[in-house]
Amino acid sequence: DLSSFVMPRRFGKFTMIMYSFGSGTSSDQAVSVASKSFTNGLSGIWYQWLYLFATPFYWLVAPVMRRFRAITMSDVFEARYNRSVGILYGAIAVVNLAVMIGLMLKGSSAVIEACTGGSVPEAWAIILMAVLFVAYGMAGGLSAAIITDRIQGTLTIVFSVMLLPMVLGAVG
Secondary structure, three states, X not given: OHHHHHOXXXXXXXXXXXXXXXXXXXXXXXXXXXXXXHHHHHHHHHHHHHHHHXXXXXXXXXXXXXXXXXXXXXHXXXXXXXXXXXXXXHHHHHHHHHHHHHHHHHHHHHHHHHHOOOOOOHHHHHHHHHHXXXXXXXHHHHHHXXXXXXXXXXHHHHXXXXXXXXXXXXXX
């Protein structure tokens, strides 16, 4: 049914914590931290640690949103102010996400083209990824995103722990 597609309720606490963690992290952060640590030294870690202080808010916001019976921040702004503020927030969010998704598709397609030696052109990589993203989102809705972020959050923690011995060995 539509309500479980948009606002699923069958996930446990661990899954929702990993969902919050997975949504608060991104694969581009590892690249930016490595880049800035290379150019600026150890202080480059703050490109990731910047979010350290915001992380508890991810855990606090989810139950608040659930009690609000709000699905998006646009719903919250509409409930708090009025419909026009909710629509304005929604419009700005759509533009922001369109630009961000476009940038991620462009960057990913450049990597795919380089890794395949040009046998998969950028344009085809963008089209293929866009079709996969849309199909994935339409098939699973928020449930699919929650499951993906649970896996991503868990793997981020596991790989970070696995990386620690190598990092500590490298720095002595």
